[in-house]
Amino acid sequence: MTIQTSTPAAAPQPSALTSYINANPSSGTHLQFYHTLALQILHNLQYQHEWTYLRIHTHSPLTKTLLPRPLLSGLPPHRIYVHPDDQVEELKRGGDPLKGEPEREWVLPTHLAEKWSLRRFGEVFDGIGEVPPTEAEEEIIGKEDVEGRWSRRERRGGKRVLLATLGDDSTVLYYIVHDGIVKPRQN
Amino acid sequence: MPASHSNPAPDLPIPIFQVSSKVERYLLYDINTVTWLRQKHNILGVLIGTLPQIPQQNVFLGLPLELQPEEARILVENGLGYIVNDLDWHTKELRSKSTAQIEAIKADLHKDGVEVARQLEKSRQNQARLARRKFRSNSSSSSSSDSAIGHNIKTRADESEETLFDNSSPQASTPTTFAPSNSDPKAWTITPATSYPLLSNPPRPKSPSLPEVNPCSYALFKHLHSQGYFITPGIRFGCQFSVYPGDPLRFHSHFLAMSADWDEEFGLLDLVGGGRLGTGVKKGWLIGGVEGKNTEQGALEEIESTGAAATRSNNHEARVRTFCIEWGGM
Numbered sequence: 001m002t003i004q005t006s007t008p009a010a011a012p013q014p015s016a017l018t019s020y021i022n023a024n025p026s027s028g029t030h031l032q033f034y035h036t037l038a039l040q041i042l043h044n045l046q047y048q049h050e051w052t053y054l055r056i057h058t059h060s061p062l063t064k065t066l067l068p069r070p071l072l073s074g075l076p077p078h079r080i081y082v083h084p085d086d087q088v089e090e091l092k093r094g095g096d097p098l099k100g101e102p103e104r105e106w107v108l109p110t111h112l113a114e115k116w117s118l119r120r121f122g123e124v125f126d127g128i129g130e131v132p133p134t135e136a137e138e139e140i141i142g143k144e145d146v147e148g149r150w151s152r153r154e155r156r157g158g159k160r161v162l163l164a165t166l167g168d169d170s171t172v173l174y175y176i177v178h179d180g181i182v183k184p185r186q187n
Numbered sequence: 188m189p190a191s192h193s194n195p196a197p198d199l200p201i202p203i204f205q206v207s208s209k210v211e212r213y214l215l216y217d218i219n220t221v222t223w224l225r226q227k228h229n230i231l232g233v234l235i236g237t238l239p240q241i242p243q244q245n246v247f248l249g250l251p252l253e254l255q256p257e258e259a260r261i262l263v264e265n266g267l268g269y270i271v272n273d274l275d276w277h278t279k280e281l282r283s284k285s286t287a288q289i290e291a292i293k294a295d296l297h298k299d300g301v302e303v304a305r306q307l308e309k310s311r312q313n314q315a316r317l318a319r320r321k322f323r324s325n326s327s328s329s330s331s332s333d334s335a336i337g338h339n340i341k342t343r344a345d346e347s348e349e350t351l352f353d354n355s356s357p358q359a360s361t362p363t364t365f366a367p368s369n370s371d372p373k374a375w376t377i378t379p380a381t382s383y384p385l386l387s388n389p390p391r392p393k394s395p396s397l398p399e400v401n402p403c404s405y406a407l408f409k410h411l412h413s414q415g416y417f418i419t420p421g422i423r424f425g426c427q428f429s430v431y432p433g434d435p436l437r438f439h440s441h442f443l444a445m446s447a448d449w450d451e452e453f454g455l456l457d458l459v460g461g462g463r464l465g466t467g468v469k470k471g472w473l474i475g476g477v478e479g480k481n482t483e484q485g486a487l488e489e490i491e492s493t494g495a496a497a498t499r500s501n502n503h504e505a506r507v508r509t510f511c512i513e514w515g516g517m
Binding site for chain 2: 049076080110111112113114115116117118119121122125162163165173174175176177178179180181182183184185186
C-alpha cells in the first residue's frame with residue numbers, strides 16, 4: 001500500500017462572504033468585529049432576502065455623531081411591516097396590506113452571543129430617525145435641511161429597527177423592534 | 188342590589204387589607220369596591236376565593252380579590268386606598284365587642300337567611316304556576332282545533348299534572364293554600380364577605396404605609412397603567428404582566444411585558460424567544476424600564492430611595508422607555 005504524499009495544496013478559494021468582507025475594509029470608526037458583523041448581515045440581506053439600496057451608516061443622520069455600532073439601511077423587496085391600523089384600512093378597501101410600496105428600513109446587526117440592555121437599545125434609537133435616508137438624501141440633510149424635512153420624516157408607528165441577529169451557524173434572525181408602545185399586528 | 192353598569196363610588200379612601208404584617212398580600216372583600224375599581228381605575232386584581240370542598244375548581248373564582256403589590260401601591264399613592272393590617276384590626280375590634288352585640292349580628296344574619304329562603308321558595312312556586320298555565324293553554328288550544336285528539340291530550344295532561352304536582356300543592360287553583368308559604372322555610376346560611384355591620388370601618392393610619400414593590404417592575408406597571416392599559420399577572424403567558432387595551436373580558440391582550448433595569452443585561456436569545464412567543468399569539472413582546480442617563484445617578488436609584496422613604500414629593504417623573512418586539516417574518 002502506497003501512501004500518496006500529496007504536495008501541499010494551495011489554500012482553498014475564500015468564500016463569497018469572505019471575499020466580500022475582505023473587499024470592504026473598515027473605515028476604522030468602529031471595532032473590526034462590528035464592521036464585519038454589519039457586512040455579513042448586509043450580504044445576507046442582499047443575496048438571501050433580495051434587499052436593494054443597502055448602505056452602512058457609521059454616523060447618526062440626526063446628530064452626525066458616531067453611532068454605537070454601524071447600522072444598515074435598505075429597501076426590502078416587499079413591505080416587511082404594516083401598522084395594524086393601516087392593515088385594517090387596506091383590508092376594508094379590499095386590498096392586500098402586504099402589497100403596498102416597500103419602505104426603507106433600519107437594520108441593527110447583532111450577534112446571538114451578545115448581551116443587550118435597555119440602555120443600548122435606547123442609544124440606538126436616539127441616533128436614528130423614523131425613515132432611514134438614502135445617500136442622496138443624507139447629502140441634502142447635511143447641506144440644506146434646515147427644517148428637518150428629510151431627517152425628521154415620520155411614519156406610522158414611530159421609530160423601528162429590524163433587529164438582525166447572527167447565529168454561529170450563519171443563520172440570521174430578523175425581529176422588528178419598535179421604540180415605544182406599538183400595538184401588535186394581527187397577522 | 189346596585190345595577191352593575193353604574194356602581195356607586197365607595198367611600199374613599201378604601202381600606203386595602205394586608206393579611207398580616209408578615210404576609211404582604213393585599214385583599215379586597217367588598218364586591219362594590221372591586222367592580223368600581225375595575226370600571227373606573229383599570230384595577231383588576233385576581234379573584235382567589237374558591238369553594239373549600241372543591242379547591243381544584245379554579246375557573247370561576249370569587250371573593251376575596253387579591254391585588255398585585257403594584258396595584259395596591261398605585262391605589263395608595265393616588266390616595267384612593269390605605270393599607271390596613273387585617274389580622275390586627277379584626278383581633279382588636281372583635282375583642283371590643285360584647286357578646287350581646289355579636290348575638291345581635293347573628294340574629295340579623297339568621298333573619299336575612301330566612302328572607303332569602305322565602306324569596307327562593309316564592310320564585311320556585313311562581314315558576315311552577317307559570318309552567319302549569321302554559322301547559323294548560325297549549326293543551327286547550329290544540330283541543331279546540333281537533334277535539335278528539337285534544338281531549339286525549341287534555342286528560343293525559345291532567346293525569347300527569349296530578350302525579351307531578353300532587354306532593355307539593357294538592358290544590359293548585361287556590362294559591363292561598365300553598366303549604367310552604369305558611370310555614371317558615373329553613374333559613375339559609377349567609378356568609379357576609381365583609382365584616383362591616385359588626386366592625387366599624389378600619390381607621391386610617393396617620394402615616395400611610397406603601398406596599399413594597401420591585402421598583403423596576405412598578406415603574407413599568409405605573410407607566411402602562413397611566414396609558415389606560417389593564418394589567419394582569421403574566422405568569423401564565425411566560426412574562427411579568429399581560430397588558431390589555433381594555434377590560435380583559437372584552438379584549439385580547441396586546442403585549443407580554445417584562446421589566447428590566449436600564450443597564451440590566453439580557454441575552455438576545457431571550458429577546459428572540461419572547462418575540463417569537465408573542466407573535467405566535469398575536470401579541471407584542473414589550474420590554475421596558477426607567478431610563479437612566481448615566482450609571483452613577485440613575486433615575487432608578489432615585490425611585491428606590493424615595494420608595495423607601497415613602498416621600499413622593501421629590502420623586503422626579505422618571506421617564507419609562509419601552510420597546511416592542513415582533514417577529515420580522517423573514
